[in-house]
Amino acid sequence: MNIKWKKAHKMKELSSAETRDMFLRFFESKGHAIEPSQSLIPKDDPSLLWINSGVATLKKYFDGSVTPENRRITNAQKAIRTNDIENVGHTARHHTLFEMMGNFSIGDYFKDEVIPWAWELLTSPDWYALDPEKLYVTVYPDDTQTKQLWLDVVGLPKDHVYDEPDNFWDIGEGPSGPDTEIFFDRGPKYNSEDADENYPGGENDRYLEIWNIVFSQFNHLPGLTNNKDYPELPHKNIDTGMGLERLVSVFQHADTNFETDLFLPIIHRIEAMSDGKKYGDDPETDVSFKVIADHARAVTFAIGDGALPSNEGRGYIIRRLLRRAVVHGRRLGINHVFLKDLVPIVGEIMASYYPEVLENADYIASIVETEENRFNKTLTDGLQLLEDVMADVKQADGVITGDVAFKLYDTYGFPLEITIEEAEDKGLKVDEAGFETAMKAQQDRARAARGKQTSMGIQDSTLTDLTVDSKYVGWTDLTVANANLSAIIVDDALVESADAGQATLVFDQTPFYAEMGGQVADHGTIVNQAGDVVANVLDVQKGPNGQHLHTVEVLKPLQKDAKYDLIVDTAYHTAVSKNHTATHMLDQAIRNILGNRSTQAGSLVTANDLRYDFSYNEAVPVEKLQEIEDLINAKIIENLPVSWIETDKATAEKMGAVAEFSEKYGEKVRVVSIGDFNAEFDGGTHADSTVELGMFKIVGEQGIGAGVRRIEAVTGEGAMALFKQHDALLNQAAKQVKAPQLSQLNDKIDALQANLKDAERQANALEQKLASQSAASAFSDVKTAGNYSLVTTELEVESMDGLRTAADTWKQSMPSDVLVLAANLGEKVNLLVAVSPEAIKAGIKAGDLIKTIAPAVGGGGGGRPDMAQAGGKNPAGIQDAFEQAQTWLKDQS
DSSP states (O other), X not given: OOOOOOOXXXXXXXXXXXXXXXXXXXXXXXXXXXXXXOOSSOSXXXXXXXOOSSSGGGHHXXXXXXXXXXXXEEEEEEEEOOTTGGGTTTSSSOOSEEEEEEEEEESSOOHHHHHHHHHHHHHOTTTTOOOGGGEEXXXXXXXXXXXXXIIIIIOOOGGGEEXXXXXXXXXXXXXXXXXXXEEXXXXXXXXXXXXXXXXXXXXXXXXXXXXXXXXXXXXXXXXXXXXXXXXXXXXXXXXXXXXXXXXXXXXXXXXXXXXXXXXXXXXXXXXXXTTSOOTTSOHHHHHHHHXXXXXXXXXXXXXXXXXXXXXXXXXXXXXXXXXXHHHHHHHTTOOSOOGGGGHHHHHXXXXXXXXXXXXXXXXXXXXXXXXXXXXXXXXXXXXXXHHHXXXXXXXXXXXXXXXXXXXXXXXXXXXXXXXXXXXXHTTOEEOHHHHHHHHHHHHHHHHHHHOSOOSSOOOOHHHHTOOOOOEEXXXXXXXXXXXXXXXXXXXXXXXXXXXXXXXXXXXXXXXXXXXXXXXXXXXXXXXXXXXXXXXXXXXXXXXXXXXXXXXXXXXXXXXXXXXXXXXXXXXXXXXXXXXXXXXXXXXXXXXXXXXXXXXXXXXXXXXXXXXXXXXXXXXXXXXXXHHHHHHHHHHHHTTOBEEEEEEEHHXXXXXTOBOOTTOOOOSEEEEEEETTTEEEEOOSOOOSBGGGGOOEEEEEEXXXXXXXXXXXXXXXXXXXXXXXXXXXXXXXXXXXXXXXXXGGXXXXXXXXXXXXXXXXXXXXXXXXXXXXXXXXXXXXXXXXXXXXXXXXXXXXXXXXXXXXXXXXXXHHHOOSSEEEEEEEOSSOEEEEEEEOHHHHHTTOOHHHHHHHHGGGGTOEEEEOSXXXXXXXXXXXXXXXHHHHHXXXXXXXX
């Protein structure tokens, strides 16, 4: 049908919440399922540091690994991008945290539907009601179908449609295709000074891109370089992206995204905390207002989703954003801890769609406050380092090197522009090219660390198109007779039979649990009607359409549509089930004892043991671990029944059932309850009662990442074996220290430790005495080095303490201006430099000298003007170090 050009009407003035809600409701009216915004922390995707787009959480649907219940999806997804942090504050629309609204078709509708829908949403008086006269589009020149739809179906005039050769979405191997972009004309006052750029897609502020619609219709296969050669995908998809912040700036007539209700409340709070500065008065201070507002949003959401400040990965990004905001706060005269006060403002702004931010605002603010307090000292240290650097370069060539500027940025959080500004105040320059080189090297290292996975896999049509029914019955039955073999897959192809090797099988019903939710798959056997074992089940995984895919070792011929008996390994299944029940109990015990902020971050349940990952900002104290273990064992002894029901999600939530944040649930959910102790959404297998677990024992607790801890534990026979092992070790220890009984073991160990300490004190005293005696004789060899006298000597001591003792002896008589001591410790070497007060007054500093000579022994060091020390790994360089000390002193004369 032809959509007639609509008469211009008054554009709506919508809040950000209304803009988001209207987008989702529009596509819901077109049969789309609304996908909730997922955590910023990617799940099972090592190619991403953060969720960085609206489609990132839907990749499993696009690559065919999972088939959605509804092939039409819409979402408003929070995202973080950090590849251009330095642009934030300097441009109108760069952000670290942003929201991308989108509608997606997974092999359902395509161009004929999505383009008219886009126009309806944008221009209909019932929806966004934008003026059609102000809308322009770009299309890929070879995509004649899209151009025809815009011209003939929508009715856009030809001068509103532009060919754009760059409109082809291609990120490497995998789905790709042309795209069409929609622009809003903000008027001639936003024209670029370069007249040639004043068109949709040009470098200007007039034509604002508000929507990109990608037509994922080709498959970029390995070895192909020309998109004209790409074959078409078996399932064509739609992937669109509309930036909420940009669209809101249109509805609220804002020059930039920052003058909208998403940012202005934060900016106004910053104004109140500043030394009287106002947003809009000065372009330079406006940068600081924007940086703080943007970074406060990103830090708040990232911490709310479980990421915590650290020196690597996501934690490093949070730390970097927070520190950059603090530096800009100081430029506004804010010299106290202040970012924590912005957290509830962010929560209030986003409460309509992200209520959890406001609910957890106190916790988020506490993390921000701790990190901000920690940075205050670091900031002071960084400023002092910058002052020292500037003092040195002022006497040299007047240029701060790129490596130094990057160290200030990377270690102390100084944005490059701050270093440049401080340098300019002193009449100095910064090697910006060197800084960029160091930055690129770090980015290359980060990319390499994340691996080389592409962001979208190639569709596997064999499994995607497999629609045979498969029912799981393993919650109640561990054996199924006469199961029909509905499909056999060998080498990614459907076949009629398999005689040997490995194959993937699908049965109409199965008792085999497919790996899911951290619980490993069942093992077992497949038996034919003659009673012969024809295959061993090695693994079971969920297919794209929900079937259980059995990976088997074929022992005898298998035939499609034949009947087989499926038998689960009961002992293995039971052991896994017990550990799964223990995992639920551990989850509950951790929340009871450490608090509800300790949320699950992953788990692995096997037949031998279990491990549980959870968010927590510090090592769990030993006494708390003991409380957790004691609580679980107490509940085991109570013999609590383990039961489950299937119900709707709302009823389950009213029951108090806990849902893992990263899992998706349908309308019907299974709730597993352990007496009145624990209730959780869960699809796994369990013990029938807690007493079956026998006992629970924590094996270890450790950190596995920024703000994430891991507890490993065993139950039943595994716990008994561990106790036997520990008992044997204790008896062996008692025998070695000659303790008649285990109860006397601690006393014996205490006595041995006391004896060891006495021996160490005697050894230290002897070493100091020997060092003093050696030094006394060595100090007689005084050399001349220019205007200064120098003693260099190598002592036979065991540590730096021996060198310090010798230096103390030297200070008593001070037979020279400078002392350089060395100790050859075999594979390493220690150096120490001491300088007399008179030499210090003349400009000789121990720290300067040690930095000069330490490289000779393959090390580095530093210290005070009167004493400095260094370590190295090249004892052969000791004499070179002594000679360099003498040369350096001559040069200072």
